Amino acid sequence: MSQSSIQHPGIRYGSLKERRVFVTGGATGIGASIVKAFADQGAHVAFIDIADEPAAALARSLAGTSKIWWSQCDVRDIPALQRCIRSAAEALGDFHILVNNVANDERHDLMEVTPEYWDDRMAINQRPAFFAIQAVVPGMKRLGGGSIINVGSGGWQIKECGYPAYATAKASMHGLTRGLVRALGPDRIRINTLSPGWTMTERQKRWLTPEASAELHRTQCLPDQVQPEDVANFALFLASDASRMCTGQEYKVDAGWT
Numbered sequence: 001m002s003q004s005s006i007q008h009p010g011i012r013y014g015s016l017k018e019r020r021v022f023v024t025g026g027a028t029g030i031g032a033s034i035v036k037a038f039a040d041q042g043a044h045v046a047f048i049d050i051a052d053e054p055a056a057a058l059a060r061s062l063a064g065t066s067k068i069w070w071s072q073c074d075v076r077d078i079p080a081l082q083r084c085i086r087s088a089a090e091a092l093g094d095f096h097i098l099v100n101n102v103a104n105d106e107r108h109d110l111m112e113v114t115p116e117y118w119d120d121r122m123a124i125n126q127r128p129a130f131f132a133i134q135a136v137v138p139g140m141k142r143l144g145g146g147s148i149i150n151v152g153s154g155g156w157q158i159k160e161c162g163y164p165a166y167a168t169a170k171a172s173m174h175g176l177t178r179g180l181v182r183a184l185g186p187d188r189i190r191i192n193t194l195s196p197g198w199t200m201t202e203r204q205k206r207w208l209t210p211e212a213s214a215e216l217h218r219t220q221c222l223p224d225q226v227q228p229e230d231v232a233n234f235a236l237f238l239a240s241d242a243s244r245m246c247t248g249q250e251y252k253v254d255a256g257w258t
Contacts, residue, residue, distance in 0.1 A: 011233070015241035017042035022088060022095045024048055024075060024132060025102030027055035029201035030151070033228035034099055034235050039065045041236060046088035046095070048073035048081070049102075067092055075102050075128035076120070085135040094139030097239040100129035101151045103170070107162045118165050125169035129176055137189065145188030147239045150177050151231075152195035152250065157258040158219070174250050181248035190247040192238050196231045197254025221256025 021038045025031040026047025035058060038045045044067035049055045052072040059070045069091050073084045089095060103125050108117065129150055140146030152174055156167035174193040181191050198204060198216055208216075217223065231253050237243050238251065252258060 011236070013041055013236055013240035013242060016236065016239060019043045019096040019239070020046070020089075020092050020094065021097040021099065021239065022046045022085060022132070022136060023099040023101055024081075024128060026070070026099075027051045027058055029203055030196060030199055030228045030231050031099075031101045032058055033232040034101060036062065037229070037232035037236055038097075038239070039068065042066055043097075044068075044092050046070065046085075046092055048075070048084050050074050076123040078127065078131045081128055081131060082135045085132065089139055094143050095136045095146065096140065096143055097147050097149070098132060098136045099149045099151065099235060099239075100132055100173070102128055103151070103153075103166070105153075105155070105163055105166045108165060109162075110164055113165060121165035122169055125166055126172055129173060133176075133180065133191075137184070137187075140189050141187045146190070147243075148180075148184070148189065148191040149235055149238050150174070150191065150193045152193045154195050154197040154252060154254045154258045157195070177250070178248060185247060190238075190243070192243075192246060192248070193250040194231065194234055194238060195250055195252045195254070195258075197226045197252065197257040199226045199228055199231055199253075201228055216257070219257055220254070224255065226253060226255055226257075 021043050023031055023035050026035045027049035035045050035047050039062045046069040048071050055070050059068050062068050069088045071084050073080055075081050133148055150173045153170035156171050177191050177193045184191055234251060234253050
């Protein structure tokens with residue numbers, strides 16, 4: 001079966017209909033696929049992104065499918081991030097689901113990293129997840145439970161070089177999951193890490209040279225390339241009641257890459 005002939009499963013999760021979802025970094029790539037997937041399930045979706053034009057285009061494309069709220073936001077500004085979550089909750093209601101997706105895997109060299117650059121990478125790739133959780137948990141408690149999905153990465157797990165600060169931030173996502181799972185559990189708030197492999201977003205395709213493609217084919221156990229929809233499909237499962245007893249775990253969508 002060729003990659004082009006593969007159809008992503010059209011699984012319907014009845015528990016997601018009219019659930020309220022907040023997604024960080026939702027305008028492009030994996031984030032956009034996650035936003036689309038939840039909207040297709042009939043969920044009400046709020047998302048933020050620093051890229052306003054693709055965010056607006058995505059919202060327009062989803063008009064009429066479900067309630068969509070979006071705002072431009074630089075997640076390095078934590079007060080702005082938390083204001084967006086409050087504003088979205090005022091518009092849609094408390095959130096049942098949070099997807100901490102925002103990230104930037106800008107390449108950098110060990111010897112060129114300054115303290116200022118390091119802090120900036122953490123401010124994008126690490127810090128927003130914690131403070132987004134802090135903002136949604138009171139609402140989830142009011143709702144009687146929720147699902148938090150921290151998007152990690154397989155890149156650091158195969159010891160990929162070229163982004164040590166990003167690797168550090170992404171490795172910490174599962175530490176955040178494990179560090180909060182016990183505290184959130186009594187309120188039926190589940191928290192898990194979803195770690196994609198090399199996923200064929202437009203951004204990631206830039207690095208897919210013939211040599212890299214051959215190496216990926218060699219190191220993955222499945223022959224097909226991971227698509228953004230594959231990651232989004234698993235996010236739906238983790239958000240739905242089908243995974244109601246799953247918490248504190250890391251789940252990988254990487255075709256056996258790591």
